[in-house]
Amino acid sequence: MKLTIEQVRHVANLARLSLTPEEEQRYATQLSAVLDAVAQLQELDLSGVEPTSHATLASSLLREDVTRPSLPPEKGLANAPSKVGTSFAVPKIIE
Amino acid sequence: MELTDLSMLELAAKLAAGEVSSVEATRACLARAAQVDGKVKAFLRLDEKGALAAAEASDARRKAGNPASPLDGVPIGLKDIFLTEGVETTCASRILEGFIPPYDGTVVSLLKQAGLPIVGKLNMDEFAMGSSNEGSAYGPTHNPWALDRTPGGSSGGSAAAVAAREVFGALGTDTGGSIRQPAAFTNLVGIKPTYGRVSRYGVIAYASSLDQVGPMARTVADTAALLQLIARHDPLDSTSAPVEAPDYREDLEGGVRGLKLGVPREYFIEGMDPEVEAKVRQAMAAYERLGATLVEVSLPHTKYALATYYLLAPAEASSNLARYDGVRYGLRAKDAKGLREMYGLSRDRGFGSEVKRRIMLGTYALSAGYYDAYYVRAQKVRTLIRQDFAKAFEQVDAILSPTSPVPAFKLGEKTDNPLAMYLMDVFTLPCNLAGLPGLSLPCGFTKSNLPIGLQILGKPFDEARLLRIARAFEREHDYSRRLAPL
Numbered sequence: 001m002k003l004t005i006e007q008v009r010h011v012a013n014l015a016r017l018s019l020t021p022e023e024e025q026r027y028a029t030q031l032s033a034v035l036d037a038v039a040q041l042q043e044l045d046l047s048g049v050e051p052t053s054h055a056t057l058a059s060s061l062l063r064e065d066v067t068r069p070s071l072p073p074e075k076g077l078a079n080a081p082s083k084v085g086t087s088f089a090v091p092k093i094i095e
Numbered sequence: 096m097e098l099t100d101l102s103m104l105e106l107a108a109k110l111a112a113g114e115v116s117s118v119e120a121t122r123a124c125l126a127r128a129a130q131v132d133g134k135v136k137a138f139l140r141l142d143e144k145g146a147l148a149a150a151e152a153s154d155a156r157r158k159a160g161n162p163a164s165p166l167d168g169v170p171i172g173l174k175d176i177f178l179t180e181g182v183e184t185t186c187a188s189r190i191l192e193g194f195i196p197p198y199d200g201t202v203v204s205l206l207k208q209a210g211l212p213i214v215g216k217l218n219m220d221e222f223a224m225g226s227s228n229e230g231s232a233y234g235p236t237h238n239p240w241a242l243d244r245t246p247g248g249s250s251g252g253s254a255a256a257v258a259a260r261e262v263f264g265a266l267g268t269d270t271g272g273s274i275r276q277p278a279a280f281t282n283l284v285g286i287k288p289t290y291g292r293v294s295r296y297g298v299i300a301y302a303s304s305l306d307q308v309g310p311m312a313r314t315v316a317d318t319a320a321l322l323q324l325i326a327r328h329d330p331l332d333s334t335s336a337p338v339e340a341p342d343y344r345e346d347l348e349g350g351v352r353g354l355k356l357g358v359p360r361e362y363f364i365e366g367m368d369p370e371v372e373a374k375v376r377q378a379m380a381a382y383e384r385l386g387a388t389l390v391e392v393s394l395p396h397t398k399y400a401l402a403t404y405y406l407l408a409p410a411e412a413s414s415n416l417a418r419y420d421g422v423r424y425g426l427r428a429k430d431a432k433g434l435r436e437m438y439g440l441s442r443d444r445g446f447g448s449e450v451k452r453r454i455m456l457g458t459y460a461l462s463a464g465y466y467d468a469y470y471v472r473a474q475k476v477r478t479l480i481r482q483d484f485a486k487a488f489e490q491v492d493a494i495l496s497p498t499s500p501v502p503a504f505k506l507g508e509k510t511d512n513p514l515a516m517y518l519m520d521v522f523t524l525p526c527n528l529a530g531l532p533g534l535s536l537p538c539g540f541t542k543s544n545l546p547i548g549l550q551i552l553g554k555p556f557d558e559a560r561l562l563r564i565a566r567a568f569e570r571e572h573d574y575s576r577r578l579a580p581l
Contacts, residue, residue, distance in 0.1 A: 014458050016435075018439030018442070023448075027452065031456055037514055038402040044479075049475040052481060053474060054334070062333065063330045076197065078195065081427035081429075091436075
């Protein structure tokens with residue numbers, strides 16, 4: 001299966017990656033090779049087989065719904081590239 | 096013998112007897128790192144101050160006759176995937192450069208409570224995606240057994256630091272073989288516990304349904320002792336199993352008499368290194384001599400495991416790594432115009448090529464029109480792989496195989512060919528897909544003195560038996576006692 005540059009750009013956009021033109025070319029080739037390799041799964045008859053999303057547990061465990069302290073704002077914001085007061089600051093969203 | 100050549104439990108005995116202090120042991124690790132790490136490059140950063148403070152506190156406890164655990168005062172290292180409060184944690188990625196975690200992950204808290212000084216953070220493949228440590232944004236780690244070769248990956252820094260005696264033991268993580276393959280490449284014991292055995296809270300996520308934390312050390316008993324400290328239920332991880340851990344050292348010398356050990360016929364493939372095959376076959380014969388019965392078993396869907404893994408793991412990764420967007424922490428492209436461009440540029444600049452390759456692959460496999468054909472299909476094949484193991488374990492107590500089809504390969508040898516690199520995980524990743532425990536044990540050397548690993552796979556939560564099986568072989572040989580020539 002050969003991925004086109006347009007498909008690579010579409011996937012990169014979904015993944016929020018601004019790839020360079022060289023990267024687009026490289027991933028088109030490399031991802032095509034990987035998709036060829038995984039196409040092997042198409043040969044199996046999987047009718048009646050349930051998908052496994054989780055290795056061992058039948059269901060996730062929930063803890064008791066009690067409040068407990070979470071990170072104070074100054075700690076939560078300590079790694080922020082940009083902040084205003086107790087908020088994360090980002091570039092303009094709406095022009 | 097140098098202090099740093101001791102096993103964890105040998106050092107612990109000397110600490111308990113007051114023959115040596117934790118401060119001395121920690122200083123010995125720091126001195127050893129200063130001496131060899133320029134060549135090995137196992138550490139991304141040392142935490143000299145934190146480690147020495149922990150060592151002093153440990154010495155005070157030992158002096159008062161009140162050790163916090165059997166390993167109180169034994170210095171260790173952590174893969175840089177574990178969040179450590181106040182100590183930079185990058186997951187070997189540019190996108191997390193300068194990130195100072197505001198809290199400790201659960202296993203880090205447990206090790207601190209148990210009194211183990213943490214010497215520093217260890218190199219790895221970026222976001223644990225890789226089998227050679229060449230994916231690190233900060234340069235590869237070198238194998239202490241042959242400096243022109245890889246220590247394996249992704250926990251290659253953990254493996255190299257222990258093999259080079261810069262620390263006495265380490266924690267790694269294993270999503271498709273990332274503890275076991277580096278252990279095999281560096282003559283260590285490493286165990287990937289059952290999925291859910293060890294908490295993943297505060298461990299940077301790669302593929303959440305496969306990731307598991309585990310110990311790496313130079314002996315089976317050390318590995319058991321380190322696992323003991325971290326194997327417990329954690330309410331902060333909803334996938335952590337509410338299963339009580341047994342005493343992993345209680346039955347360690349119990350031997351293998353009467354056990355049935357499976358030999359999967361699909362695990363001896365074309366392209367396997369003949370020296371690896373010969374040593375693994377010898378180890379199997381040794382188990383027969385020790386009283387176990389070898390039983391041929393079949394895991395018929397083994398050949399589909401690689402394709403299944405390389406759809407599911409990237410799919411989960413593409414979702415997990417969506418959080419690195421330049422907003423709350425990590426790298427932000429300051430020159431971006433608008434939010435959308437800031438996301439795209441920050442992520443393109445912050446992630447390395449293998450990480451982007453897997454995000455792209457995973458995003459594709461989850462995208463509209465391909466979700467059923469790739470992602471759901473792979474999840475169904477995962478079911479078949481689990482069923483293969485369940486059937487095999489009706490006949491046998493554990494399964495033996497090579498850990499890796501080849502010994503440590505040369506740095507640079509496979510970096511241009513992602514598929515050749517993915518093949519390195521062919522024997523290790525089925526166990527992650529099935530959520531089972533797996534251990535790698537030193538079982539000999541090639542003629543050029545490269546370590547070879549034997550893999551032992553077990554039933555869910557059967558880690559104690561895997562350790563016992565490993566110990567039965569270890570006791571007969573001096574492989575674990577051989578030290579890297581460095």
